[in-house]
Amino acid sequence: MDLAPRQRQRLTGYLFVAPVALFLAAVVIVPLGSAVWTSLLRVRGLRSSFVGVANYATVLADETFWHGLARSAAFTASSVLLHVALGLALALLLAELRTARTALRIAFLTPWMVAPAVGATVWLWLLEPQFGVVNYLAQSAGLIGSPKAWLGEPLSAFASVVAVDVWRGVPFVMLLMLAGLQTVPQEQYEAAALDGANAWQRFRYVTWPNLRYLVVVATTLDVINTVRHYDIIGVMTGGGPASATEVLPVLLYNTAFRGNRFGEAAAIGVLLLAIVLALVVVYIRITRIDRDAGDAR
Amino acid sequence: MNVRIAGATRLALSLAVAAALCSGAARAADPIVLQWQTANLTESQYEPIWKKTIAEFEAANPGIKVEPVLVARKDHWTKFVAAAQAKQAPCIVSVDLTTAAYNGYLLSLDKFWNAEPASFRSAWNPDILTAAKWKGQLYGLPIWGGTYGEIYNRDLVVKAGLDPAHPPKNFDEYIAWGRKLTGDDHWAMAVLGGKTDTTTRVLLTWIWANGGEAFNADMTEATFAKNPKSLAAIKTYLGFARKGGIAAPAPTTTNYLEQTNLFAQQKIATMRNAYWSVAKVVGDNPALKGKLFATSNPANVPDAPTLATVTASSISASCKYPEAAWKFIKFDADRKWSIERAVVANWMPMRNDIADAPEIKADPMLAQFVAMGAHARSYPLPHPAWAEIAANDIVDAVQKALLDPDKTDQIFRELDAKVTKKLNDI
Structure with missing residues (x-):
């Protein structure tokens, strides 16, 4: 078979892409298709029957879903805000340091290197009401009078899981910001110094304009990552107490594996996917706008 | 060339047969x-x-x-x-x-x-x-x-000026004992509200001990709030965890493990549990060996069933x-x-x-x-949805009532409606 050079080139390209496409189909498209199909079934153990969009109707009519969505929004907003603020602050601090910078970078990165479930289990014991170290330290410092059940009350449980997620999530943002800081032209700082700018002015008029795009990208990526977060909350509270920390991924897990309602759980999963996809679209738009702006420049 | 190919084919076939035989032999021995x-x-x-x-x-x-x-x-x-x-x-x-x-x-x-x-x-x-x-x-x-019963630490009972030979027989006596067994850094008991079905097991023993029922006879309706005796028992039991009550703090995170740990460390003097908890407690604190005694659950009705x-x-x-x-x-x-x-x-x-x-x-x-x-x-109760109801719905209601005791009636009415729907949706 004779092929034109252009066709041959295209075919070769497809052949090179084929293994990756097959791999992606196996690990993304097939499970995704399976999840969508499951969301259209009434599943009871190993038996199932087609029910159309009934699971979606059930989920959307259930206040538990909306509660989970609200919890997800609150968890994501709090965590991402703190990730970005603290990540940026730490990056600025580390960039200024002249000694022990590498050691501190490694130290700050450690929580990110620990498996989330392992970190969550460690925190579970640190926050244990009777024998936990956090209560011991807080009592010793006179911050609390009697041992506190950090994970036993809605507000403190929510704050605790956010705190642990921040402990784990900050290093990633810090790393991105540190990389971003390396790209800020040194001449701009020198010019600002010559103009007599103080530290805040240097940040406001030199660092921030150079990092702004990166902050937006990091925030969007972090939102996408946090909104589908399961492990820390799953291990620490399982969504309790009284559903105070039951974000959508935890609700999904509880519906599937505790409630044995896989169809409804799959519907929650598909709705969660839709939320994440919407965020991905936002991310793509942001990066495209910047690319277009770059081209125009 | 052909001879070489034929030889190579024969060799490949021989190797394949040998490999198949070896793997078959290995499988047979596995x-x-x-x-x-x-x-x-x-x-x-x-x-x-x-x-x-x-x-x-x-x-x-x-x-x-x-x-x-x-x-x-x-x-x-x-x-x-x-x-x-x-x-x-x-x-x-x-x-x-x-x-x-x-x-x-x-x-x-x-x-x-x-x-x-x-x-x-x-x-x-x-x-x-x-x-x-x-x-x-x-x-x-x-x-x-x-079988679930009430297990006491004899030393703590005696220290509180109580007589182990005359343990509480009903709720009022239990509360009276509870007050004497509670101090600044120790408590009479622990209310279980952690997210496993052990929370439900203990709650059921309190409901039954008050002559209440959590479900109707054919398990098509939940009656936690509908049955006044059930609701009264729930309020009494969960009320132990109120501030100034007789229960250890942090009930919403307390389960079998936490309860037995507290008991082994002598932070609580009594626990509603099965006999196996005694082995666990003595394993954790061997000094308690021979110092524990058990009684039937205090009950407000004669011959109240317990849970097994x-x-x-x-x-x-x-x-x-x-x-x-x-x-x-x-x-x-x-x-x-x-x-x-x-x-x-x-x-x-x-x-x-x-x-x-x-x-x-x-x-x-x-x-x-x-x-x-x-x-x-006997437990678990015989219903296909029981695993979810016991470990999720009832525990969730218990946690909500512990966190907002004034809404206990409403919380358990909502539980009745939710669980009744699940009981009939199989």
């Missing part, structure tokens, strides 16, 4: 591996027994290996469901039998059971076997159980070696292991032919729990 998952394998008082059971079984059955699957209690059910959905569940499991059988996760044991001689089958009372059946078919062999769990060994539907699995279940259910489990791990035997065993008779507390069992209802 033992059958049975995975075994129960919620209790991680408990230290049981560990020496199950290790011995496996070792002796494997010695007696050289072609079979038993591989224990160690899973934390709170993850036991979810891990099983995930594996069962993937048709990769461990062969031998002890799970919420009705829910698992309804969902098609278990194999009916009728074939194996009916093939056994009458002498074997007669070791189980028909009532006990009923708890292991779903739609008339046997799905598990009852291995052990646990029935743990049965089942074969999962995806098990490739059901005959070998049944062989192990039979071995594990043997009289010898039943006695050892009762004596070492404090698990109540389910066989009816060991009551007269000297080892059993020598343990007065065990005898006491056996006596309490005469007025016990």
Whole structure:
């Protein structure tokens, strides 16, 4: 078979892409298709029957879903805000340091290197009401009078899981910001110094304009990552107490594996996917706008 | 060229045949591996027994290996469901039998059971076997159980100026004792509100002790709030956790593990639990050996039932070696292991032919729990949705009521509506 050079080139390209496409189909498209199909079934153990969009109707009519969505929004907003603020602050601090910078970078990165479930289990014991170290330290410092059940009350449980997620999530943002800081032209700082700018002015008029795009990208990526977060909350509270920390991924897990309602759980999963996809679209738009702006420049 | 190709082909074929023979021989020599998952394998008082059971079984059955699957209690059910959905569940499991059988996760044991001689089958009372059946078919062999009673620390009782010979008989007396047993850094008891079905077990004992019912007779309606005696019992029990009450703090994160830890550390003086908790507590704090005593649950009505769990060994539907699995279940259910489990791990035997065993008779507390069992209802309750209702819905309501006690009526009315819907949606 004779092929034109252009066709041959295209075919070769497809052949090179084929293994990756097959791999992606196996690990993304097939499970995704399976999840969508499951969301259209009434599943009871190993038996199932087609029910159309009934699971979606059930989920959307259930206040538990909306509660989970609200919890997800609150968890994501709090965590991402703190990730970005603290990540940026730490990056600025580390960039200024002249000694022990590498050691501190490694130290700050450690929580990110620990498996989330392992970190969550460690925190579970640190926050244990009777024998936990956090209560011991807080009592010793006179911050609390009697041992506190950090994970036993809605507000403190929510704050605790956010705190642990921040402990784990900050290093990633810090790393991105540190990389971003390396790209800020040194001449701009020198010019600002010559103009007599103080530290805040240097940040406001030199660092921030150079990092702004990166902050937006990091925030969007972090939102996408946090909104589908399961492990820390799953291990620490399982969504309790009284559903105070039951974000959508935890609700999904509880519906599937505790409630044995896989169809409804799959519907929650598909709705969660839709939320994440919407965020991905936002991310793509942001990066495209910047690319277009770059081209125009 | 052709000769070379033919030679190469012959060589390749010979190698393939040799490899196939070798792998076949290896496969024939490979033992059958049975995975075994129960919620209790991680408990230290049981560990020496199950290790011995496996070792002796494997010695007696050289072609079979038993591989224990160690899973934390709170993850036991979810891990099983995930594996069962993937048709990769461990062969031998002890799970919420009705829910698992309804969902098609278990194999009916009728074939194996009916093939056994009458002498074997007669070791189980028909009532006990009923708890292991779903739609008339046997799905598990009852291995052990646990009757719930009130267990006290004698030293703490005496120290509080109370008489261990006259323990509380009703709620009012229990509260009076509770006040005396509570101090600045110690409490009478712990209210269980953690996210496992142990929370539900203890709640049911309080409801029944007040003459209430959590469900109607055919389990089509929940009556936690509808039945005034049930609601009164719930309010009394959860009220212990109010500020200034008699219960240890942090009830929404307290479960079997936390409760027994508090008891072992003498932070609480009494616990509502099964006999096995005594072995766990003494294992944690050997100084408590011989210093504990048990009584029936304080009750406001005569002959109030308590709760007795029935743990049965089942074969999962995806098990490739059901005959070998049944062989192990039979071995594990043997009289010898039943006695050892009762004596070492404090698990109540389910066989009816060991009551007269000297080892059993020598343990007065065990005898006491056996006596309490005469007025016990078996648990889990027989409904396909029970696993979810017990570990999710009821626990969620308990947590909400603990956090907002003034809304207890409303919370349990909502629970009644939610659970009734689930009971009828199968």
